[in-house]
Amino acid sequence: MSFPKTFDAYVPTNVDDFFALAKVDPKYVSLDTLRSFVHSIRCYYFALAILYSGFPSETPGVPQITFEELARRLYHTCLLHDLGWTMTDEGRAHPAHGMTFELHGGIMAYDHLHEKAPSLDAEQVGDIVQSIVLHTLVLESGKSSATGMLMFLSAWFDVCGYHEAGPGSRFVDPRTVQEIEQEFPRGGLAAEGKMILEREFDQKPNCLLSHFRGGGEEFFKVVRAEPIVDASNASASGH
Template sequence: MSTPKTFDAFVPSNLPDFLASAEIRPDYISFDALRAVPIDNAHKAATTYTEQHLATSAFAHSLRTYYFALAIMHNGFPSGTPGVPQISFEELQKRLYHACVMHDIGWTSHPDGLNHPARKMSFEIFGGIMAYDFLHAVDPTLDAEQVGDIVQSIMLHTTEYTAGQSSAVVTLVTLGASFDVVGYDAFGPGTFNYVHRKTVQEIEKQFPRGTFFKDVNEIIGEEFDVKPNCIMGHFRGGLEFVKNAHVESLVPVDEVISVD
């Protein structure tokens, strides 16, 4: 299956409806093929920035989120729907990398973050503000629409809606991050069969889970304690969703998987 040249720039916000109607299949695509998609100097700077601000396990989660989202793009993310504005693969990938890599930057324990005036906001909003400042500093060629889509995707990636439209970027960030946290049962038993098990195995080999389960539960648990009105509290399942995070790999490292 070849990757389309353009994708729907906007898709239904209601995730169950979107997943029920989208023709996404778990086709195999190698990690090497995903990694071969070019990233620019601003992407590299965002990677360094995030690595400096997050714990190792959270940083690895951010990278897995990106590669899972990229695989979903390849596997049938809506494209060419009549009447729906299109976004090129290159433009979507450009925005998606920034949004995925920095989607949890609000978890930072870096001194710059701890002293930031937006620190007391929900981590999604705080992270979006950090990303907004960073993007303007590192890549002044990005226009208001590009920065707005990236930042809004970070701010809204744990927000669910029953109606309306969401950008392709925020939808892919939500799908990639949710899949990385709870796997193939992300939105109910067997609901997330959109990434081939071999693809998952290869991505997890590159970016092991490490102490992610412990770390994410501590971070989100504190978010709920300190900010009872936090945005994550409105996400499906709330804290229980995070408690279901995988301790082990989504796919065992020794599982033999056919790619036929």
């Protein structure tokens, strides 16, 4: 959503006078969009947990990135990665809204970063935006940036849980998962996501997620509605 650049510092105290002056045109702002935002926050914390738990480091011949720099890029990437899900008038009017949501969101993120984070250089912005654009793609070869891989892993983990990475996979400790989900509950993310992605599949049959193995219907089958770790089952040794 967008706001005017300025507001009146003082307004009439009289309610009738106030509403005579105000140009009130109520617009629906769905609080459900917070579910997507909380998904983004969980992704950030899951990415940090993955990073802490053995992410490749000091491999001979491989360029290194500092934790501080990677955490900065991750923060921007995770919080902005689903901008393409927007239902706001501003988002739907954006020239990129006809593209698959990953590209739509990536271009909106590019615009946002240039306006709001001008201190980021071309490499930083490029890594953040490319990681957003590619975060749903299951690629079989080549290289990913650390930012891109962590965005990919954390997004898929939050949406699908442990088993999407292979039965018994355990790259985030279940106690950590439980604490993150308790602090930032899933709520109705699955239902909201299904509604948004059904629209995506209907309006953009060639969207990136249409290439998921088996197509959209198969994708919906692996989306978790319930917490990844049940509060009664979390332990130090399993999930």
